[in-house]
Amino acid sequence: MREIGADELRQIARGAAILGTGGGGDPYIGRLVAEQAVLEYGPVLAAELHEVPDDAVVAGIGMIGAPTVMIEKLPAGQEAVTAFLTLQREIGRPITHVLPIEVGGMNSLAPFPVAASLGLPVLDADCMGRAFPMVQMVVCTLDGVLAKPLAIADEKGNSIVLDVRDNHWAERLARSATIGMGCTALMSSFPMSGKQARDITIPGTLTLASRLGRLVEQARRDRQDPCAAIASFLGGRVLFTGKVVDVMRATDPGFAKGEAWLEGMAAYDGGNCRLAFQNEHLVASRDGAVVASVPDLICVLDAEGEPVPAERLRYGQRVSVVGAPCHPRWRTPEGLALVGPSAFGYSHDYTPLGA
């Protein structure tokens, strides 16, 4: 196990924003809350999956709701702890490790206030390996780990426990509860054993985010192209570099949905690229052919390596589109059924981003 202090939280936040693939919420608020907790209670211990005993009791923690509300209605600070303790009471056993549900975006740091204040280790792993918009879009769903029970707590002191049939129902019911709570809440769920966590969750993703964050800063200092550095670090590649020439947004309540068109520059001069997004960037097509698709990661970055959120895409921006492979579990038939193109309403077949 190693210690994660305030400095590393900053790196994780930076990397998590990139792994957010255009969505997942700005990690700024999450980072400040985690920093406050670490300043108050001291650094958090991060455990690698192989360090977790079989009989450990693991539970996931994440924010649910609208990031745009979170930046206005800031957290009280106790929400995650309340959700966690509610879950613990419900399952009747002490939880020994906390697990980030989603490494992409603001959720990467959601477990830290719980880990810091209760003195529990956080698992260096997550359940998505990126950002996805819905509760059921986790590797746990593929292996029968249910969001059951699911505890949600808001900043006003309300908490709810849901007993659900499956993870799709967890999404539906947790979402409506969250709206009632004012669109922001913290949830704790996916209770599992240490063995299950080892077998199912995506290993090393906090460290990955942290190293990614550090890498971007290093590339800038060395005056190297941060986008190329990010692509190579994630085992992917730069798919396109160009200028945004049009952005079309559909009004779909609750989703930042739309498409953006890019005109090529430099090596891609004369080419074009189309990006489709629904909160996250989901499909990239170059000169009419799909070159990367969900569940693979599509990171849109500016020349400094800063991620460009789908909400902020606008005409004239110079961006690079980086594609990176998703966790192999997402590439199986059942993985694709859950988070593949068809899960987002696209008709194209998924072709894994080649090495």
Next chain:
Amino acid sequence: MHIGIDVGGTNTDAVLVEGRRVLAECKTTTTADVTSGIVEAVDGLRAVRAFDPAAINAVMIGTTHFVNAVVEGRGLAQTAAVRLGLPATKALPPFVDWPQRLRQVIGGHAYLCHGGHEYDGRVISPLNEDELRGVATDIAAKGVRSVAISSVFSLVNGDFERQAAEILTAEVPDLLVSFSHEIGRLGLLERENATIINAALRELAEQIADGLTESLTAQGIHAPLYLSQNDGTLMDLEYARCYPVATFSSGPTNSMRGGAFLSGLDECAVIDIGGTTTDVGMLNNGFPREASSEVVISGVRTNFRMPDVLSVGLGGGSVVRSQPQGVEIGPESVGFRLSQQALVFGGDTLTATDVAVAAGLADIGDRALVKHLDRALVRAVLDHVCERIATQVDRMRTCPAPLPVVLVGGGSVLVPDQVEGISELIRPPHHAFANAIGAAIAQVGGEVDRVFTIDPSRREEVLDSARQEAVDKAVAAGARADSVRIVEVEEIPLAYLPGNASRVRARAVGDLVLDDAPRRARA
């Protein structure tokens, strides 16, 4: 006649204007205290063209004084931040991510209280009057005179901020209050930060307002005084006492507005090249486009409205270096020492101005001193300047249509008349005074910016009432009713939110009523 003055970091520029005509212009050096520099500028104008002070019917001033005060951490008052939102927001109290130094300067007095609304207007918790009276007692005991009040979702409902102010001022009558819903946008921390900065500047704003009034009165000028705002409209001095933060970006804004005015264009890009930097901005409907993201001021994240300006380190004083891989221009600049350090003035530093003189684009200093410069180098520097400028303009575009570009500022001599990638380049007369002229454009505005829950069947109704409210506010600010027009209506659905919550923003602008009436006496 009226006078426009732009107080920049280095120079204070002044123009005497009648209608659309520039009668006189003058440049003086900025002084440490704003007021004596302004007196010098007015004297300077008089020396160029004598006028009767009684014939001046308005004085408009753009100043960087307030933003500099924050950057330098001087002249700031002890400030209390009162936030309404408990139990929400407790994890991140006011001042949470501020630089230590600035927080110490203004005291960092933070109070978390009950209140706040949800995104849909429900109350998070009611105001607690006793709690607020306790805050008032503490504020009074600490001798704090200025307070910033912020409430969760006050853009949806600002009542709690106003009610809290009533409770506080009932206990501490001379307390200066700044409201977050009048200053920033969605994003509590950033809006609260902007409001705290405003509050910290209130006492300084009082001093400056009084000083300006006195010094102009001493000059025999009794006309009303206005300050330029970030959005390019004017605020009268009484308003400026309450919202000093609204002057923060008036420098670039005035240059852009002045450039558009001088060229007669409403839709254009304006490039302002100074001694050290080049600012590029876009004008829509005659007004600068606004930045959409956070603006960090002296290490503090804020989100008040600023023009979307792209700044690059390229100006007349930029140092030129010849490298094996090509020429490098800036970002280092000799700045105001140009007249000692540039080659054309007998100095030993090769600057962009020297290259412009060698290329015959400008006649500054002694041309003979740059005759020896390598023609290939001169060519390379000019190409580099053109390329950088064309790229910046292209970055600021919002559509591919051809866009006229207006060039202003002293450093604009660096740019030849033809630039590849720019279809039309305009260098208007008086362009070196674009900033002062921008200040002198006598327009005032009114703005509505709120989150509405819009029932689709009543959409037009909601937008119309927002438009009308903006028009009414412009008239109240002193616009001639028949001149008021809507310059912007924006409806942004809030992402990740259910229902039909939208932020609606409407801005109206009209010509200032300029009459011979003396300055209004105010309470």
